[in-house]
Every structure is written in C-alpha cells, then in structure tokens.
Amino acid sequence: MSPTDFAALAAYISPGLIAVLLALSLLVWLYVHSAAQLRNSRQQRLNELQESLRIYGRLAGYLQTSTQNGISSSETRQHQSGLIHALQEAKAAPYLTPHLQEQVQASLRECDAFRRELLLKSLEREMNKLIDERRLVLLESHAPGWGTALWKLLRPAAGPLALAGIVWLISRLIVELMSYSTIYPGLPEAVPSASWLIGCTWMRFASGLIALLYVYRLMTLRRQNDLDVTASHFPTSLLSMVIAAVALFQWIGPEASPYILAVQLVLFLIGFRLTRGRSRSDRPYVGHPGLMKADPSQHQEMHTTDKDRTSDSSLAEEHSRS
Incomplete structure (x- = not known):
C-alpha cells in the first residue's frame, strides 16, 4: 500500500x-x-x-x-x-x-x-x-466444570468493566453539570436550588463509584473452601452485594442520592464489625500461664476432659467419613 x-x-x-x-x-x-x-x-x-x-x-x-x-x-x-x-x-x-x-x-x-x-x-x-x-x-x-470454566472467562473482565463503568460515570457527571449550567443561567433566586442539585449530582457520582468498586471486589474476591486464614468469605460477599445493590435506587431521582450514599457508608462501617477474624475462645488453651499456675488437681482434670473431648471428636470424624 x-x-x-x-x-x-x-x-x-x-x-x-x-x-x-x-x-x-x-x-x-x-x-x-x-x-x-x-x-x-x-x-x-x-x-x-x-x-x-x-x-x-x-x-x-x-x-x-x-x-x-x-x-x-x-x-x-x-x-x-x-x-x-x-x-x-x-x-x-x-x-x-x-x-x-x-x-x-x-x-x-x-x-x-x-x-x-x-x-x-x-x-x-x-x-x-x-x-x-x-x-x-x-x-x-x-x-474445570461447566460453570467454573464460564466464570474463568468472565472473571478477567472485571478490570475492563470497571474502567468502562468509571468512564461512563464521569461522562454522565459532566453532562449533568453542563445541563444544570444551561437550566440555571446564574439568577440569584435560582442559586440555592442549583447548588442542591449539583451537590446531589456529586453524591450520586460518589455512590455509583462506591457501587462499582464493590462489584469489582465481588468479582475478584477469591473463594475460600473452609480455610480459616482470613475473615469470613460470606459476610464480605454479602456486604459487597448489598452496597452495590443499594445504588440501583438512584433511578428514584437525584434527591435520593444523599440517603443512598449514607446507607452505603453505614454498611461500609458495619463491615468492620461483621468481617472481623475469628477470635480465640475465652477458655485458656493447654499450656496457658494462668492454667499452669492453677491447682494440680484442676490441671489434671482439665487434661482428662480435653483428652476425652479430643477422642470424641476424632471418633465422630471417623464415623462421618465412614
């Protein structure tokens, strides 16, 4: 050519x-x-x-x-x-x-x-x-199975979809702000309502951005198969879905944006409580300094009780496997 x-x-x-x-x-x-x-x-x-x-x-x-x-x-x-x-x-x-x-x-x-x-x-x-x-x-x-193979194809699309969503949110924000500047040409009596609508528009943008980030987190969250290494997987997934789903109520109108954003922030703060790692039992473990200072008869009794519980649990596990 x-x-x-x-x-x-x-x-x-x-x-x-x-x-x-x-x-x-x-x-x-x-x-x-x-x-x-x-x-x-x-x-x-x-x-x-x-x-x-x-x-x-x-x-x-x-x-x-x-x-x-x-x-x-x-x-x-x-x-x-x-x-x-x-x-x-x-x-x-x-x-x-x-x-x-x-x-x-x-x-x-x-x-x-x-x-x-x-x-x-x-x-x-x-x-x-x-x-x-x-x-x-x-x-x-x-x-991989049929569903797992499909999910392996869809999961890498989380990054491109998140980028496309951010571009769409920014473009919608710019279009709405430009439309408000044409509707309210700067009259003094129109300034309070224009400021309120502009604030709601920014809050709707923040709410959509939070929802988008949590959808991305939900798609990239690694599955746990009963491994006690981090916080529980189920509360994290559930909170991510709820925070993302709350943003769908934006269709009600821009006036609902402050309440939707407030609900998302409250759910975000609740997440610190629900996704906390598993705490150790209040019962002292074997070899605890406080337990070692206890009475020898109580120490021997606790050893016997723990040993019986361990043997019972092992027998139950073997019975369930058989």
Missing part, C-alpha cells in the same frame, strides 16, 4: 472511530493482563498450599515418631532438636490458623506427650483441609 493510500485511509477514518478502536484495544489489553494475573495468583495459591503441607508433614512426622516411642536414647537429643526446629518452622506456614498457632506456641513452651498427641491430631485435620483445597485448585486449573 502506497503512502497516498495510507493518507486517504487516515482521512476517511473519523477521529471518533480511532478513539473507539483505541478504547477497545485498551479493554482487550486489560482483559489479557487480568487473566495473566489470575493465573499467577492461582499458581501462587497452589505453591502456598504445597509449602504449608510440606511444613505440616515434616512436623507431623516428628510428632508421630515421638508418640510411637520408637526413638532410642542416643537419638533423643537429635530428635528433640529437630522437633523444635519443625515447630519454629510451622509458625511460618502460609495457611497457619490461629488455633494451630496457639498449640505450636504451647508445645514450644512445654512439649509433653499429651500436647504432642493433641498437636498431631490438629495437624492431621488441617492437612486434610489443605489437601482438599489443593485438589479443588488443581481441578479448577486443569479440569
């Missing part, structure tokens, strides 16, 4: 069409970039699961060897040193739960036979959870 043909083609294409093509190119690039980031995030998640399983497996091996009393007297010192190193390494596991962290800390202070047995059962329970989680991540990556 000659340079004159390029010049004719450039003269034929309108600037608006060029802007549309550039915008589409940007959205496609954002989609591809988001898909690559999600793939990297999924791989990082798999690596964290594998690292936690490796650390837990090493510690479980030391604990199981200790509980089986298969160590000679000459190997006791070396085994005890390896157990301490495994306990310290367990505190750096990516999926370490608060309950398991407390048991590890108690075992580091005083690791008797009962604490080793209790920690071993907790480790086996957490390892089973992580194994199930790893299996689900591998299924999502290599053999």
